[in-house]
Amino acid sequence: MEIDQRSRWVPPPHGWKKCNIGFCWSKKDKIIGAAWVLRDEKGVVLLHSRRLFAQMDNVDLAKLTV
Numbered sequence: 001m002e003i004d005q006r007s008r009w010v011p012p013p014h015g016w017k018k019c020n021i022g023f024c025w026s027k028k029d030k031i032i033g034a035a036w037v038l039r040d041e042k043g044v045v046l047l048h049s050r051r052l053f054a055q056m057d058n059v060d061l062a063k064l065t066v
Helices: 059-065
Strands: 018-026 031-039 045-054
Touching: 018 059, 031 059
Parallel strands: none
Antiparallel strands: 018 031, 031 045
């Protein structure tokens, strides 16, 4: 996997919160790992969580689950 070094977090407008969500699917193991983080306009993490989902047969099902 390649990560674009120019990519960076962009804060929400003043007074707003921003939630970023991500996941990764393992075709071999049929699992996905998902995580999310909620930040304020200063980038301070307010809440976050992560979870593993099993029996994910395809990436489309994984996307719908997350």
